[in-house]
Amino acid sequence: MALGKLIDGKWTTEWTEHNQQGQFQRMPTVFHNWISLDGTSGFKAEAGRYHLYISLGCPWAHRTALLWKLKGLEDVIGLSIVDPIISDYGWKFSAKPGCITDTVNGADYLWQIYVKSDSNYTGRVTVPVLWDKQSGKIVSNESRHIIQMFDREFGEYANDTSFYPVDLQAEIDRVLDAIYQPINNGVYRSGFAVSQAAYTEAVTELFAALEHWEGILGQQPYLCGNRITIADWCLFTTLFRFDLAYYGLFKCNLKRLIDFPDLWKYCRKLYQYPGVRSVCSAEHVKQLYYAGLPELNPSRIVPIGPNLNLDLSLD
Template sequence: MALGQLVNGQWTSKRQQDDEQGRFLRPPTRFRNWMTQEGEQGFTPEAGRYHLYVSYACPWAHRTLIMRALKGLEQAISLSVVDPYMGVEGWFFSEAPGCIPDTVNGTTYVRDLYLKVDPQMTGRVTVPILWDKQQQTIVNNESREIIRMLDQAFFAEDPQRNFCPPDLQGRIDQTIDAIYQPINNGVYRAGFATTQGAYEDAVNELFAALDHWESVLQKQAYLCGDRLTEADICLFTTLIRFDAVYYGHFKCNRRHIWDYPHLWDYVKRIYHHPGISETCNFEHIKAHYYRSHDAINPTGIVPVGPELPL
């Protein structure tokens, strides 16, 4: 499986990704600077200054695409989109349909962005990346923090474009914490497990969490009440991929999301929120997972279905 990394500035196409029990391990992200309205770390919100590097296939990067759309920042923050296939060289830019080359740094491989900032870097090469054109550096590559920055640094005073209002911030953060390990990371813990026990533990935790949020959404429209928040964005990008990819490819096949009436209505509600459906590219999603993970799907055949009743 092509899950490479940089080691002392050199690319290697393999990395250790599980422990002795066969459990998938996700290392922390590396760049954690903050953009704020006050610019304490030198990063102030300015139109035209920042650039997002993303993949339509990646649920973590998809979060930032959604926030960019919800905040109306398409003209303020420019964009590059990698090829959906991630092979032995990692993420790369191409002219394939839906892709946008690196118009800022002119790179071919995403790893070159990391090496530009740290020529001796050791670590994973991931998207999303929030890039500062002015300082020529990576601001942040942690999706949860990027969406919070975009949310609070731009138009935070507009209640219609604020997805983490102060009175809900504690609840939103607790909810994002609660869904991360069993659901957001849980599908990967199931799909990349290398032992039966690690797989079953992940699947059991995943569906216990889905059952819980199904009961929550029976009583309210969104995770934190009656309004769309950052927590919903974080859950949505996993759920929108679930029936198309995780159910079969990652063996999360106890139930489809469409088998949960309240979760499925919730997915459709968010999908049809203005600006969000345009960020969902199922061709990239399916091509990435089914073609890139050759240890899971050695033929590389991408299924034609399912037809999601969105």
């Protein structure tokens, strides 16, 4: 497997997201169109029009699967789930357990979806992808925007539970910004660092942030107070993977998640929220990281453990 990207619509194994100091620097997403309830954005919220491409192993895609499920959009927006292991040609579709092939475009690889949307596309080929069947274009590949659209813009097609309520949006956005670099991206900054200084900086910031939110969650049930919001689901997808992959493979090993009493209880509480476990796959997570990143794990041996009991009582 070689991480790659598209250059002028052609697949290449050329790939780098590091600067001269050895720090991991994530390339920004490119497709930022918006679905709106009234269609004034150019993409109208309609049942059967859109299709979501995800990986159950990837935390960014996982957050969109959660909102898709929790907002009751299963019969409104189609779903494809890629193979958990990234191939020499990037994300691929397969019939492995837990995967769903591309029933919309019949693609073998996700890069073909990007090229179908933009024949000269240059950049990374990432999940999630929200596809518009009507125009044959990618609406968005930015997970934060997708979950906001799922929560706000599908009106009668979605249920009434709001994870991005108007009165909390400013606070939710602040928290999303606060957890992104040190935690959500921080585990990657630690795991993909190629210098000691870059790794030390990233892992130190990561655990300082985890300690901060451990303190917050010792005083209130959720990141923004008493209500579950998209900020919680964005932190959850990182926490769900922490002891499964980041602690060991990414060298985020100052503490395990279960060594943070309040974060561990919080993660279990979110996992036990109705509908959540159905879009959580520990096996896809471990396959993605241990079998799919030979630069970090040349043997590709997938560990049997850890045996996490996320169904443990919250009492």
